[in-house]
Structures are given as structure tokens and as C-alpha cells.
Amino acid sequence: MIDLHDIRYVHLGTPDLDSAVEFATKVVGLQQARRDGNRVYLRGDNRDHTLCYFEGDPADHTVGFEVSTADMLEAAGAELDNAGHRVDYGRNDACDTRRCQRFITFRDPSGNRIELVWRPQDNGGRRYFPTRDAGITDFSHVGLCSTDPVRDEAFWTRVCNARVSDWIGDAPLLRIDEVHHKIALFPSKKPGIQHINHQVAGIDDIMRAWYFLKERGVRIVFGPGRHPTSGAMFLYFEGPHGMIYEYSTGVSRITDEDGHRPRQFPFTPEGFCMWGSKPDIAEFRD
Numbered sequence: 001m002i003d004l005h006d007i008r009y010v011h012l013g014t015p016d017l018d019s020a021v022e023f024a025t026k027v028v029g030l031q032q033a034r035r036d037g038n039r040v041y042l043r044g045d046n047r048d049h050t051l052c053y054f055e056g057d058p059a060d061h062t063v064g065f066e067v068s069t070a071d072m073l074e075a076a077g078a079e080l081d082n083a084g085h086r087v088d089y090g091r092n093d094a095c096d097t098r099r100c101q102r103f104i105t106f107r108d109p110s111g112n113r114i115e116l117v118w119r120p121q122d123n124g125g126r127r128y129f130p131t132r133d134a135g136i137t138d139f140s141h142v143g144l145c146s147t148d149p150v151r152d153e154a155f156w157t158r159v160c161n162a163r164v165s166d167w168i169g170d171a172p173l174l175r176i177d178e179v180h181h182k183i184a185l186f187p188s189k190k191p192g193i194q195h196i197n198h199q200v201a202g203i204d205d206i207m208r209a210w211y212f213l214k215e216r217g218v219r220i221v222f223g224p225g226r227h228p229t230s231g232a233m234f235l236y237f238e239g240p241h242g243m244i245y246e247y248s249t250g251v252s253r254i255t256d257e258d259g260h261r262p263r264q265f266p267f268t269p270e271g272f273c274m275w276g277s278k279p280d281i282a283e284f285r286d
């Protein structure tokens, strides 16, 4: 069993690095940590980076998770190999681009590029200090496209240590620690990251962002609303190349690991929002 300690980063390709970074800093409210050739590192909390935009294909998405020890990374490589996943071991120059000591990379059953990193860098003791105060407290989870949520739930729960917190239709919300979910599988015809979540400090930040984004003509795709699953209040909006960003606050924690029983919610707008907001995304229009 692979023990994922926490979600760590997202790396996204873009053919227009400057405008993607401008959106990430001036709209989302991330801090530019550094620019390194064709890569720009951004952070949403005190870690070295939580998002990296690089010059490349906008369909090129990677999610990184941290594992705690070198032995665990080694064992994870062997386990993935046994389970039939091709595992590549990061070379030194690739470790530099991830700012970690060692990492491995593989694809989940839907074809999503996943990386496991060991000893990712801290940010050198400097506070996260963005130029736009969106109230972000941390990078917290991703929505991950799944071409078969039942199959992929089996992968994440049997090969990794993910546990189902709730289901929306066939799609599980998966936790790897006490936070209700760090991975939300989302039914799709192709792999990729469906959304990127940053937690914000409170409902004031959600509502302030709603007005801020509307004034700037940013497309709101869902919310403001409240998830009946995690209890989090949310706002989703569209970023570069159709990537959806989410702010949310108040996500529940599951502290009674043995006593928690996942609940079933419908794959309808009501399953995603208990206030009545309707998602304006393709999967609900088809």
C-alpha cells in the first residue's frame, strides 16, 4: 500500500506563459516564487511551490504527492510496477524542476500523470506573500478526470491509501488524511486535471472573490454555493485554457476514521450544491 502523505503540486503546460502567470498572480492570488527558463513557480502557501506553469502543451497536467521516506518511495515504485504501471525514476535535472530530492512518475488507470516526491523543498522560511489578497490559506485538492470512476476508485483505494469520504454518483471524493478530500474523481471522456482547489480563510473571501471576478469578466462556472458532501462553501471560475480554479472554505475533517461511513449523493446539481447553484460546465450541459 502506497502511503500518500499529502498533495504537493500541480504542473501545467501553457503556450502563453506570461498570460497564464498573470492570471495565477493577479486573479487567483498566488505568489510568483521564481522564474526558471520556461518554468514559473507559484505558491499558495508556505511550501516552495504548489503550482508550476511551463511552456508546453496545455493538456499536459501533472499532480504531485509527497511520500515520507525514501523506502516508501522505493516500495511505491515496486508496487506500481507489480500492478502493471510503467514507473519512471526522475533524473537529477528533473528533480531540480520538481524541487525535490527524488521522485517517480507514472500514470493512473485513466492516464493521469502522477508523481510521488520525496523531500520536496520548503520555501526557505519566507511567508507566502501574494500581491493580491484572495485570502488563500493553502493548496488543498484537485478534481481529477476519470474515464472509469469505479475502476479508478479501486486503484486509489487499493494501491494507494486513499479512502472514500462520499460518492457523488459513481465518483468518489477521496481523502488521504483527515481533510474530507484531497482527490475528487470526476467522470470524463479524457484524463487531466478537472479543477484546482485553494482553501480560503472564510466566506467573506468567497463572496469578495465573486464580485472581484465578475467585475473583471472572469467566467464563474459554479457558485457561490455549498457542497452537501464536505460542507465547504465554494466558488469555481475558469482560468487559462479552460482550467477551472476553485476557492473553498470550511471543508470538514474526518477524525473518526473507523466510524466514518461514506454517503451517496446524486450526480445532479443538488449533489454538488445545497444552496441551489447550478454548474455551468460541459458535463452538466450534455
Ligand SMILES: [Fe+2]
Pocket: 141, 142, 143, 184, 195, 197, 246
Ligand atoms: Fe473541489
